[in-house]
Amino acid sequence: MKIIIHGGFFSESSQSDETKQKKQNALKEIIDKGFEFLQTHTALETVVYTTCLLEDCPLFNAGIGSQIQADGKIRMSAAIMNGSDCRFSGVINIENVQNPVLVAEKLLKEEDRVLSGQGAKQYANSQGFESFSTETEERKKEYNMKLKSSKTSTVGCVVLDRKGKLAVATSTGGKGFEIPGRVSDSATIAGNFANKHCAISCTGVGEDIINGALACKIVTRVTDGQTIESAFDKTFEELKEIDGFAGAIGIDVKGNMYWKESHPKIVFAAYDGEEMTLFD
Numbered sequence: 259m260k261i262i263i264h265g266g267f268f269s270e271s272s273q274s275d276e277t278k279q280k281k282q283n284a285l286k287e288i289i290d291k292g293f294e295f296l297q298t299h300t301a302l303e304t305v306v307y308t309t310c311l312l313e314d315c316p317l318f319n320a321g322i323g324s325q326i327q328a329d330g331k332i333r334m335s336a337a338i339m340n341g342s343d344c345r346f347s348g349v350i351n352i353e354n355v356q357n358p359v360l361v362a363e364k365l366l367k368e369e370d371r372v373l374s375g376q377g378a379k380q381y382a383n384s385q386g387f388e389s390f391s392t393e394t395e396e397r398k399k400e401y402n403m404k405l406k407s408s409k410t411s412t413v414g415c416v417v418l419d420r421k422g423k424l425a426v427a428t429s430t431g432g433k434g435f436e437i438p439g440r441v442s443d444s445a446t447i448a449g450n451f452a453n454k455h456c457a458i459s460c461t462g463v464g465e466d467i468i469n470g471a472l473a474c475k476i477v478t479r480v481t482d483g484q485t486i487e488s489a490f491d492k493t494f495e496e497l498k499e500i501d502g503f504a505g506a507i508g509i510d511v512k513g514n515m516y517w518k519e520s521h522p523k524i525v526f527a528a529y530d531g532e533e534m535t536l537f538d
């Protein structure tokens with residue numbers, strides 16, 4: 259059993275040592291809980307559970323603590339994908355729910371599995387999700403100071419369970435100050451993709467991740483026989499050619515965990531029950 263999570267990027271120039279320590283502690287705590295949950299749950303259940311914990315942590319830009327868009331509203335996106343049956347579901351630009359990933363989970367059983375905007379919110383309401391503001395004082399302060407986000411910190415989780423099944427979830431508040439209507443990569447197959455061979459979650463500049471078809475490309479390369487390491491390397495080489503800014507985490511069906519970033523440094527933790535690797 260393996261689990262790897264990310265909390266976006268850490269920028270040395272705009273974030274303090276104290277923030278770094280807080281993020282490291284939060285990731286440690288969350289990955290421990292996720293791994294414990296995995297003992298008795300499937301990969302799919304575990305990515306949803308763990309991503310909820312990440313969404314509930316205001317340090318990260320997903321769920322509570324999401325960035326505010328140009329018109330002062332928060333719109334969030336989240337997706338999950340079950341590797342064993344290749345089912346993807348997600349919400350794009352949903353407002354006023356505490357855990358977008360839980361709405362994505364509900365959608366997995368529907369025929370229409372990716373919903374956006376008002377439709378996504380109406381669906382959430384019909385499923386009993388209560389209205390909840392995910393705005394924090396910190397984000398409001400940044401917004402009022404018109405700070406463009408240099409602190410992208412989308413969250414993601416990839417899991418391999420005891421039965422060898424893979425799943426992935428990714429959740430984001432977007433990049434901050436975006437034009438309302440912008441679609442992040444997180445609820446697309448560029449930012450969040452899995453099959454029975456490999457599962458990948460991305461963070462970084464959504465437009466670059468989409469241009470590079472990142473998650474889907476890495477998974478396809480592993481499916482076609484490349485090692486996860488060479489699949490990451492080749493895909494990030496191609497990303498460099500288009501000057502892309504991104505990071506990704508992943509696990510293959512053999513249990514190899516891997517992560518890579520185009521720029522320092524992706525905030526991540528990886529755990530196999532014995533050894534924990536944490537971003538530094």
Ligand code: ASP
Nearest residue numbers: 410411412442461462464
């Ligand atoms: N990928 C997200 C987006 O562009 C941002 C992030 O990863 O922090 O919306």
